[in-house]
């Protein structure tokens with residue numbers, strides 16, 4: 601993978617500003633990925649530490665290498681958001697000062713063909729962030745009924761042509777690679793504009809394989825229980841559905857008087873960041889502080 605890629609953590613300056621890092625604080629980076637944000641947090645700590653979590657073992661290994669100069673201030677935990685209580689318990693932590701979640705997949709996951717996330721790289725239809733889990737994209741594509749597939753592609757991918765796509769998939773089964781799935785979809789539905797016609801189907805499969813919305817709901821429930829008063833929660837999203845889930849959860853915490861929202865309007869990357877890192881263009885940041 602591109603050795604420079606990890607140097608582009610999205611909305612980095614803004615994330616750090618909203619985390620308002622205390623040198624003696626305990627932080628949780630719920631999505632360590634390649635370690636970009638974790639390294640930046642660690643650099644600002646003197647006696648505190650950051651627990652860098654990811655459900656992807658390979659990403660955590662890369663994060664470990666990338667953050668080696670600050671290893672004294674970083675502890676790693678492999679697990680999904682739902683394992684957050686264990687991450688804290690293993691590190692003897694009751695309350696945390698700040699949590700960052702930079703949702704979705706990393707550049708490493710997208711660019712590694714064998715992980716099967718990308719439409720552009722031919723690889724096995726996998727899409728698991730945690731390669732230890734059972735269900736893969738190939739299982740869904742080859743074993744769901746035509747109706748179940750159409751419902752999935754429509755529901756999670758917001759793809760209006762879901763029925764036509766699922767019919768074509770069922771006729772072409774077995775489909776074992778990302779390249780073949782992309783071609784089957786491209787033949788079934790015409791390309792409109794610049795976006796590949798399989799984009800939303802790939803998104804739907806990825807969201808389902810990794811249960812991303814369910815995981816996000818867990819994170820939004822667990823984090824406020826463990827943040828201390830004055831603790832910060834910063835979430836970066838790349839999809840409008842995810843941003844809506846975060847916005848609603850934050851609003852409900854504010855209504856209950858448990859937290860104060862710090863971002864009245866969502867924060868977007870500056871033009872310069874989008875120029876340097878086009879992958880940041882759809883990013884949105886929301887932050888809150890616990891009362």
Ligand SMILES: C[S@@+](CC[C@H](N)C(=O)[O-])C[C@H]1O[C@@H](n2cnc3c(N)ncnc32)[C@H](O)[C@@H]1O
Nearest residue numbers: 609631633634635636637655680681702706815
């Ligand atoms: C956008 S990347 C994070 C990049 C990172 N901030 C950096 O600077 O390199 C998102 C990461 O979160 C992980 N992830 C996504 N959902 C997760 C979940 N529910 N539990 C744990 N990790 C998750 C993915 O495996 C991926 O490595």
